[in-house]
Amino acid sequence: MQKLTVDLKERSYDIHIGAALLGDADKYMNLDRKVLIVTDSGVPKEYSAAVAAKCREAKIFTFPAGEENKNLGTYESICKAILDFGMQRRDAVVAVGGGVCGDMAGFAAATYMRGIDFYNVPTTLLSQVDSSIGGKTAIDFMGVKNILGAFYQPKAVLIDTATLKTLDDRQFSAGCAEIIKEAITFSEELFTLIEKQGICYENIEHIIAEALKIKAYVVERDEREGGVRKALNFGHTFGHGIEALGELLHGECVGLGMIPMTEKSLRPRLISALKKAGLPTEFSLDTDRAFEFMKHDKKGVGASVDAIFCENIGEHTIKNVTIEELTRHIKNSIS
Ligand code: GLY
Numbered sequence: 001m002q003k004l005t006v007d008l009k010e011r012s013y014d015i016h017i018g019a020a021l022l023g024d025a026d027k028y029m030n031l032d033r034k035v036l037i038v039t040d041s042g043v044p045k046e047y048s049a050a051v052a053a054k055c056r057e058a059k060i061f062t063f064p065a066g067e068e069n070k071n072l073g074t075y076e077s078i079c080k081a082i083l084d085f086g087m088q089r090r091d092a093v094v095a096v097g098g099g100v101c102g103d104m105a106g107f108a109a110a111t112y113m114r115g116i117d118f119y120n121v122p123t124t125l126l127s128q129v130d131s132s133i134g135g136k137t138a139i140d141f142m143g144v145k146n147i148l149g150a151f152y153q154p155k156a157v158l159i160d161t162a163t164l165k166t167l168d169d170r171q172f173s174a175g176c177a178e179i180i181k182e183a184i185t186f187s188e189e190l191f192t193l194i195e196k197q198g199i200c201y202e203n204i205e206h207i208i209a210e211a212l213k214i215k216a217y218v219v220e221r222d223e224r225e226g227g228v229r230k231a232l233n234f235g236h237t238f239g240h241g242i243e244a245l246g247e248l249l250h251g252e253c254v255g256l257g258m259i260p261m262t263e264k265s266l267r268p269r270l271i272s273a274l275k276k277a278g279l280p281t282e283f284s285l286d287t288d289r290a291f292e293f294m295k296h297d298k299k300g301v302g303a304s305v306d307a308i309f310c311e312n313i314g315e316h317t318i319k320n321v322t323i324e325e326l327t328r329h330i331k332n333s334i335s
Contacts, residue, residue, distance in 0.1 A: 002209045006133065006216045008223060011153045015133065015216070017209050021160040022047060022121070026054040028158050029119045033057070034091040036082050038105035040065040043097040043123055044166050051094055051121065059085050063104075070100045070140050072148075078108040082116075092117035092155070098124035099131035099250075103146070106137030110152035120154045123163040125175020125204075126251050129182070129211045130232075132157050134219040145240070145297075151224055161205050169278060174251025176277035177235075179211045181254060184262070184270060185234045186214045188314030195269065198276045231316045234258060234308040238330050241294030245285055255279040260333035263311045283334045291327050 001018035016028045025031065035055040039048040042065030052058040061081040063074045082093070093116060095105035102120050109118035122132035138149025164172065176199045183190035190210045199207055215232070222229040239257030243250055255274045259281065262270050271281045295303075307326050309317050321329075 002205065004209065004212055004216055006153070007220050008153060011135075013154055013156050015157040015159065015212055017159040017161065017205055017212070019160065019162045019205070021158055022050040022163070024054075025051045025121075025158065028156055029094065030092065030117070030155070031055040031058075031094075034085060034087050035059075035094055036061055036078075036085055036087060036091075037094045037096055038063070038078055038101060038108070039096045040069075040098075040101050042066075043101070044163075047121070047123055047160075047163060048096045051096055063101075065100075067100055067140070070104055070138075072139060072141060075104055075108060075139050078104060079112060082108060082112050087112070087116065089113045089116055092119060094119045094121060096121045096123060097127075098122065099127040102127055102132050103136070103138050103149070106135075106152055106154065107139055107149055110137050110150040115152065117155045118152065119156055119158065121158045121160070123160075124167060125164055125172050125208075126178055127175075128159045128161075128164075128208055129175060130178040130215065132159070133212060133215050134229075135223065159208060161201075161208065164201065164204060170249065170252075173278035174249040177251035177255035177258075177274070177279055179207060180270070180273050180277065181234050181258060182211045182214045182232070184258065184273075184310050184313060185231050185308065185316040186218070186314060188312075190214070191269075191273070191313050194273055195276075227318075230306050230318055231308050233306075234310065234316060235261060237297075237305055237307060237326065238290065238294055240297050241290035241292075242285060242287075244293035244297070245290055247285060248280070252280055256281070256283065258310075260330040261307065261309050263309075264333070266310065266313060269313065287331075287334065291330075294327070295323050 004015045035058045037048045037060045048060045093109040095102040120132040122128045135151045135153035138146035141147045235254040235258030239253040243253040
């Protein structure tokens with residue numbers, strides 16, 4: 001069991017990491033009030049039930065799983081559930097699920113009565129090592145990802161590593177991509193550990209804690225992504241282009257997106273870490289369409305983007321380049 005703190009002055013919070021923490025949920029979260037638990041249809045019901053059992057008065061709201069449901073309609077349904085439950089400013093929302101669930105429940109908590117308490121209980125590896133920490137909440141709108149949202153920090157994050165037992169191998173691997181991203185851009189030590197041991201259930205608590213120390217360090221220095229937090233987007237610009245093709249999971253796309261942004265001589269090490277984690281490393285998809293999506297995502301020709309490059313393991317540089325320059329760089333790297 002490990003406890004980390006994200007130090008953001010009056011908005012500081014703890015992250016609890018360990019196996020079977022859900023049974024003691026009330027030790028880590030104040031559940032002695034009305035609590036709306038938000039979950040989705042892909043999350044085993046016993047996780048939300050375990051949290052509900054520890055609340056004085058709970059309601060569980062379940063929405064259909066999938067990024068396509070991260071929209072205004074689902075947000076409205078969550079807000080309606082909060083309102084119907086008669087929740088006041090003293091009450092709380094708890095997200096039990098992956099990144100989509102946390103982003104939407106967090107946004108509803110951030111906006112209901114101008115903000116009520118929010119707790120995050122991420123149940124996928126991807127959300128445990130990335131989206132559940134740092135206060136980014138959002139929904140997609142008019143086809144644009146995460147365009148409506150707020151920076152709204154949770155009161156605590158509860159990471160029960162036992163939930164990973166019900167995650168399929170592909171989803172587990174997708175989470176590994178974000179861990180590898182944090183390691184290759186910030187920590188040679190963590191990257192070397194991953195190279196030696198791989199990422200598996202036996203070392204997952206330690207690896208999650210090490211990855212989150214990096215994320216907490218970054219968020220403490222740049223909560224609103226004006227500088228160093230941009231480095232957490234390593235692999236994401238091209239990654240989002242690949243993701244828009246609709247064939248691969250977010251983490252798989254981030255893994256592929258990191259390859260061309262890594263110095264040529266280091267790529268074999270990255271590729272080997274990705275392969276060991278069960279992630280794809282070949283560009284067999286329609287990359288031209290991925291570049292089109294990338295351009296659209298970044299608002300078209302001539303637009304500039306803060307691109308993240310890794311020239312040494314454990315380090316990164318951020319360079320403002322045009323989309324055309326970035327596209328050329330990636331094309332040259334993967335051809
Ligand atoms: N997922 C990147 C960030 O939290 O900034």
